Amino acid sequence: MPTVGDELEVDPLLPGAGVPLTATITSVPSEDVARYALMLGDDALITAQRLGELVAKGPELEEDIALTNIALDQLGAARMFLQYAGRGLDKTEDELAYFRDEAEFRSCALVEQPNGDFGQTIAKVLLTSLYQQLLYRGLLDSSDEFLAAVAAKSIKEVDYHVEHASMWTVRLGDGTEESHRRMQAGLEMMWPYVDELFNDSPCADLIDSGVAVSPASLREEFDARLAEILQTATLRVPEIPPARGQGRFGLHSPHLGYILAEMQVLARQHPGATW
């Protein structure tokens, strides 16, 4: 019987090129790995939902499209992580997204912060995507084949988010007096929530087994990359003490409840609805 597809050769230079084509699609993670995937997925999901608030409300048409395209990429990553987590926790991606309460979410405090003005939004996208870029790069070497595959898929998208946010950070920081002031203020608004990203304790066991990337090990490069961007943008690295972030353990600010209310209302009012 005929088969096609052999003509599609995979360039060995691409990230994830060595990963087998279909081996990963039905694998079932252990409960620990599923909880880790949930943490990664929740960051992406809440990022997507927050940025999605800007649909038709962006500061200009191009940026409206850009921010919501970034949200779409984040939603795609969230779905892959949540589907995988769901196979280990015996839940569907929709059950995980729509029928968990705040305390069951593992997202960090940074991604739930309000969009604020454009400086604040760009600061948040910059910090989030820079962190995800380093994290996904590390995950390419994860002993978990599925997580490595998702990272290989998402990193190309996140690279683009970093570029976009860096470009705006420089344009605003090195722009007018007002744009500089607002970009700096946006960074300072987000800064207390950066520390939480680099805490190893929520996934310590999985770091030892080679599944998870040690977030603490990414801090040095994160700081160096950020300092370089901020220097070009004539901005200062904020010196503000970290907030007590416990999102990874289910303790969230009131922001998350409002985000979930909007995200989940339809699915909860009309369980099983399809469209």
Added chain:
Amino acid sequence: MTEPAETAEAIVRSVRSVCDPEIPVLTIADLGILRSVEVEAAAEADETAEGKETGEGKETGGTAGLRAHVVITPTYSGCPAMETIRVDVQRAARAAGATEVDVELVFSPAWTTDWMSDEGKAKLDAYGIAPPTGKAAAGPIGLSMAVKCPLCHSLNTTELSRFGSTACKALYRCSDCLEPFDYFKVH
């Protein structure tokens, strides 16, 4: 009665010819998001239980159907066209004679514009969308070569917006003929 092998060929052709819903001039094979199509004799259903004993029955076009297994991969991880493509693939395979179709979505290895066929790039250009200009594997994103205006073929073009009408495109404008156009990003 058509030979199963012939029907199988038709199923493969039919699946290959499914078009991208957002860019209807490109087939999913042109785009490189169709990873494989396999057609095999379907596992015997209840009605074929008798035929199974005689063995020869299904070989000569008996009651057993053909099962198509299709593997597709998304361009961008959140691409909303995938669900439509999945349904279109199902329909195309059945229309060509498949009795069972399963469409599997894989993420790995990650899709790249390097998989787009030359024919597909030519079709894009003719449709008014500038095709990707470089190799994703050759370097970091954003270092693509000059983008050629699909209307007047000038290389004197500028990026208006890094994000365009779909996740896979950016918005450009030609500085010579002044027309804005979509550019399929190197990815």
